[in-house]
Amino acid sequence: MIKVGIVGGTGYTGVELLRLLAQHPQVELRAITSRSEAGVSVAAMFPSLRGRVALSFVAPQVGNLEDCDIVFFATPNGVAMEQAKILLDAGVRVIDLAADFRIKDPAEWEKWYGMKHAAPELIAEAVYGLPEVNREKIRSARLVANPGCYPTAVQLGLLPLVESGWVDTDHLIADAKSGVSGAGRKADVHTLFSEASDNFKAYGVPGHRHLPEIRQELSIAAGKTIGLTFVPHLTPIIRGIHATLYARVAREADFQALYDERYRAEPFVDVLPFASHPETRSVRAGNMCRIALHRPQGRDTLVVLSVIDNLVKGAAGQAVQNMNILFGFDECAGLTQIPVLP
């Protein structure tokens, strides 16, 4: 049993971490902090946890987070970079579910996130927590930068192509659709039910914060700078990301075999038969990415469909997967829930 703390548990990634960790066989939840909700019982705020999580939110300073073996930051961007160092110095492992340590170039990060980075020295140390790429590095990491939701769906969908170099990596297209929980649990007119339901729209087309993250990681995988057009959309579902990915074939090959082989040993990536249509609900509430390949009309444009639950494989579930790797647990521990359908 390891002692686990959560900083900022009042958002959707926070409550999802609680759902997963409360069922994890090797985890003892020790503290969950919230500046605004200190003193409130977690189960009073999230009644789904009644009878399952006995903790109350505590103020950050009384959380005794240094006594934990690991602390998750489920906070807005800019919080973990202020607080991670003191925990790391105390020997606590840290997984940040926000973006503070995802972008290797501090200047680039500051441009997209609009604030000064408080701990650039930690960026270099942080391991980008996509297990399907960095499993070995994660094993020995102190600080894990948990990937964003769009970046997880898009990278897992494109990795075999950019690693192989069998497509034109200068003109990749990621047309991605996200459920509304990706916007978080904060009061905002644009994600009200009356605004977002029965409605579909693109947003952030000129430039979205997840673009540099995807570009950085796919460029590493490609061994050269890739070119990507990334268009995010909001679709009226609670959970789920569906990435529709387009790549021009540069070298003929058995692409289905490429994907089957690349992900054969991955417990949380499921390559469907050729020309399948994965649905977001097939991964709802589960830590899974399902991928399918298409080659419409046999033309030279490949279409890859990739779906995840943005709160699980795109956030809390992947964080627990990273924790399992960090502590040498079975990588699937606490992550065996079957997706909820319908």
Added chain:
Amino acid sequence: MIKVGIVGGTGYTGVELLRLLAQHPQVELRAITSRSEAGVSVAAMFPSLRGRVALSFVAPQVGNLEDCDIVFFATPNGVAMEQAKILLDAGVRVIDLAADFRIKDPAEWEKWYGMKHAAPELIAEAVYGLPEVNREKIRSARLVANPGCYPTAVQLGLLPLVESGWVDTDHLIADAKSGVSGAGRKADVHTLFSEASDNFKAYGVPGHRHLPEIRQELSIAAGKTIGLTFVPHLTPIIRGIHATLYARVAREADFQALYDERYRAEPFVDVLPFASHPETRSVRAGNMCRIALHRPQGRDTLVVLSVIDNLVKGAAGQAVQNMNILFGFDECAGLTQIPVLP
């Protein structure tokens, strides 16, 4: 480990049974039958089960259901009454998730269900599978009639009142709202997305099949015939029933204490603090009924709010709970999933 079979697993209660049973520590899934889908892999039809359920649907006659310890009927009304006897005779326990054995009076059943009952002799033997009322009888039953979804929500909400006799039981009102999955997974214009979403309506107000079931069981609990006005509505959610129950106070008492006491030992009934507002999502995908009491403006009308997931505590979860009781397992085995929120 017990050997389990499912008859008719292509509907929503079927796939929900599969989700729950595939995670149950004492269950080995042996056969799942479907006349229309024989030969199809379960996971091909329900991709959420990929990697978790290896079975394919088989035709009813080749299912070797007699080799199972227990068989669930997740079939339309009228199927179990034809097939239960041969299984019971072979020593197999049977839980029917449809309505065939719920109504004690065959004539009443035939009136509401519009067909001749094929096994009236089994009706008398069948135990109505609401564990909070009939736990002891279920323990030794061969045949369990699993309650309907509305009846579960309404009965658990009203039981303490009718058992105590502290309200006017001649004029109970149950204003119930159901998610659309309650209508099942069958092609029907009225439950199309374009008909049922962004829309709210009552239906079946002149008389709904769940009325005689609720009336029968509450009358047993009351020790006399109760009077009930039951108005079901369709609300655009996938899973969930919200019953809003009205009863006129006949004798002043501490009603909150009555409920707290009645359900103190029940693992799957959660009485909230007085004047709470349970949401359907607080039980989404979990085997739980949450109940709250109100006494608006201190007037003589009690309001009881009762929520369940119609596919879990209202169907498959309750069936697994009954199975656990039948076989002497921990009643919570396989039913510890935390509800999915958001």
Added chain:
Amino acid sequence: MIKVGIVGGTGYTGVELLRLLAQHPQVELRAITSRSEAGVSVAAMFPSLRGRVALSFVAPQVGNLEDCDIVFFATPNGVAMEQAKILLDAGVRVIDLAADFRIKDPAEWEKWYGMKHAAPELIAEAVYGLPEVNREKIRSARLVANPGCYPTAVQLGLLPLVESGWVDTDHLIADAKSGVSGAGRKADVHTLFSEASDNFKAYGVPGHRHLPEIRQELSIAAGKTIGLTFVPHLTPIIRGIHATLYARVAREADFQALYDERYRAEPFVDVLPFASHPETRSVRAGNMCRIALHRPQGRDTLVVLSVIDNLVKGAAGQAVQNMNILFGFDECAGLTQIPVLP
């Protein structure tokens, strides 16, 4: 052509007023004010109005509202009571879509709305704008208190019963379900898509602000104080209220004939055949209330179903209907849109 101004047009009742008034044959939109959005083009904020409304929001003080023939207040509670007097003194008619002038007893209003009333002298003068009750008074009014959405649906559903006195008016029950737009266009966690969709809940059961309004008006109609239990619920639809109303029969009568007769001449109340089930989408975006009666199992409890679009007959449409009456226009002018289905 009359000159029309709107105070506070950035909410849902505001944009709905704009949709209706921009199509009204006798209306010239002159000004729309908003403190926060002054200078912003209305069509930039609500692209559905591109090419149809050329106005920009202006600050309240530069609106020249005194030059209008009529001004609508589509503001939060508490604004109209501050500003109506100066307009009325300038000869401008005023329709308040908020609650400032609905409750005749200032103390009662202050209790429910939590602020001091700024213009109690205007309360007495204000006419409660339910045309089906007060048409003649509205005709000569200077100041109209436009009814709330729940109160419109509930009153139209119960009026024939309380006016006739043929039911027990001490124990009326209104189980009402509202779409989320009823909560307005303001940032609030509880009405986020991820909170309100795929979810159903009651709220405000101990006491909702619309209770005193309904009670007051039904008591006037009954000629005595009525007793009402009012339970509002939130259902995941954008527009629509469905009121399910329960009353105990006190005197046998032909209730269907009662309703048919009561509403025969009403252009915006549609009594359906006995035992119908009106759906909210049958009035979506239209100024209509549809009502149906039931007498389940012939028992002594009447069930009345009443549906409106909360933004139209429950707010902006009713306000335009009141304007039409005030100025002697055809009562249906600008209100002939057919509801949008599906």
Added chain:
Amino acid sequence: MIKVGIVGGTGYTGVELLRLLAQHPQVELRAITSRSEAGVSVAAMFPSLRGRVALSFVAPQVGNLEDCDIVFFATPNGVAMEQAKILLDAGVRVIDLAADFRIKDPAEWEKWYGMKHAAPELIAEAVYGLPEVNREKIRSARLVANPGCYPTAVQLGLLPLVESGWVDTDHLIADAKSGVSGAGRKADVHTLFSEASDNFKAYGVPGHRHLPEIRQELSIAAGKTIGLTFVPHLTPIIRGIHATLYARVAREADFQALYDERYRAEPFVDVLPFASHPETRSVRAGNMCRIALHRPQGRDTLVVLSVIDNLVKGAAGQAVQNMNILFGFDECAGLTQIPVLP
């Protein structure tokens, strides 16, 4: 006033035609046929039309459609090709909202629609009813092939590019998302609320029937065969199509000016300011296409966003627009409804 008939009015395009035509100042609805619903009042089936459409469905043979000036076919594919000739011979104009006359090559049509074409001689005569391209031809047509919903959104979004030749027309990509009403009002498991809500998926990626239609028309516009990858998706909204279109720049130019100029005189195409994000709800229930251009990060990939209501500009509204052109009416007659938001 012209006399109008509708064949097959029980689907969504049928009821939408009724909504629009019942409000059209120059139309007298004469007959609406339905084999299955003959004798049923239109308003009984679609209560939104109560008080507005007095017709009942009649059997096809008693419709006296030959007495009409124009007949709309709102039927499944394959019906109009059987019945159009007799009407045309009687001097009746015909607009087919299905696909029977859209594809110029009968062999191609038969391949995609899986049946023998019954009236190949009419294909040549039929005018493809996209007013923004074929307005003059429509004016004198007897038979109009009303475009599909996806084809309308995609063509209007790409026309300026393919007409100008300023992009690589061999590798166009159309990533399109449709509301569920596009699948029609027919019993089908895949479009049930419980299947389609809270879910997002692609479908028909190997080949969708609208692909040859789009390819044919864009090739005509380009003056050469274009290459297109078309990926349709189902999004849980009732009405709306959002097409996200990708094209590689072949010649630098002011693309925004190109679009502004191309559509300046079009009453139902609205080009938004550069880098806008049109939402489907901004055209909900209105006959409008809104388009916005993007050039993400200034790279060589143009992104065009195009939204319509699939039942209006994508079906019934466009059909009425075509009728207006055919009869020399104001092109906007009966089509001035402001979109419904929220």
